[in-house]
Amino acid sequence: SQKIEQNSEALNIQEGKTATLTCNYTNYSPAYLQWYRQDPGRGPVFLLLIRENEKEKRKERLKVTFDTTLKQSLFHITASQPADSATYLCALPGRTGGFKTIFGAGTRLFVKA
Amino acid sequence: DADVTQTPRNRITKTGKRIMLECSQTKGHDRMYWYRQDPGLGLRLIYYSFDVKDINKGEISDGYSVSRQAQAKFSLSLESAIPNQTALYFCATSETSGYSYNEQFFGPGTRLTVL
Numbered sequence: 317s318q319k320i321e322q323n324s325e326a327l328n329i330q331e332g333k334t335a336t337l338t339c340n341y342t343n344y345s346p347a348y349l350q351w352y353r354q355d356p357g358r359g360p361v362f363l364l365l366i367r368e369n370e371k372e373k374r375k376e377r378l379k380v381t382f383d384t385t386l387k388q389s390l391f392h393i394t395a396s397q398p399a400d401s402a403t404y405l406c407a408l409p410g411r412t413g414g415f416k417t418i419f420g421a422g423t424r425l426f427v428k429a
Numbered sequence: 430d431a432d433v434t435q436t437p438r439n440r441i442t443k444t445g446k447r448i449m450l451e452c453s454q455t456k457g458h459d460r461m462y463w464y465r466q467d468p469g470l471g472l473r474l475i476y477y478s479f480d481v482k483d484i485n486k487g488e489i490s491d492g493y494s495v496s497r498q499a500q501a502k503f504s505l506s507l508e509s510a511i512p513n514q515t516a517l518y519f520c521a522t523s524e525t526s527g528y529s530y531n532e533q534f535f536g537p538g539t540r541l542t543v544l
Contacts, residue, residue: 362533365530405471
């Protein structure tokens with residue numbers, strides 16, 4: 317079955333540095349991959365989508381890469397700020413289609429001032 | 430006003446009780462979903478609906494039922510609540526458009542505790 321792996325350990329970085337989060341997946345070749353942000357006690361919020369034919373996507377301080385050979389996506393936040401502290405979820409379309417989405421467990425990011 | 434709302438936001442109930450969680454949306458989306466979130470397990474799909482007449486089971490539907498009362502309303506019921514249904518529950522919506530990559534819009538969540 318499909319499996320999404322995100323680092324369960326929290327990532328702690330200093331303000332101004334670049335945060336890099338990893339999403340690995342197995343048993344699947346998705347047409348696209350999404351990243352969401354979730355703050356404590358709140359619902360996830362969509363950030364970025366990258367398609368299988370795109371190597372890299374940028375949005376302001378965010379950058380996502382998609383390596384279909386390694387079956388991996390990297391999510392970067394440059395010039396990180398304390399307000400970037402949150403949990404970041406990786407998501408893929410369900411293998412059987414039907415517009416279901418499979419979510420990773422997420423990685424918690426702490427940015428220290 | 431929020432596009433996707435959920436009621437109640439918090440609920441404490443006892444084992445064996447029937448409870449209903451409600452979701453309403455003003456985004457005009459046809460697709461609606463119910464997820465539960467547990468620490469370390471991420472979001473898991475309980476049920477989903479692609480229109481008022483379409484209801485589908487997700488990966489963990491046992492012990493749950495749903496009702497799609499209208500395009501804008503999708504409710505989740507726990508027929509006889511048990512402690513391992515203690516979790517954070519989210520409703521979500523997405524567009525039907527063929528150009529959509531199924532970006533999901535989530536409600537604020539309902540924290541359910543079953544004693």
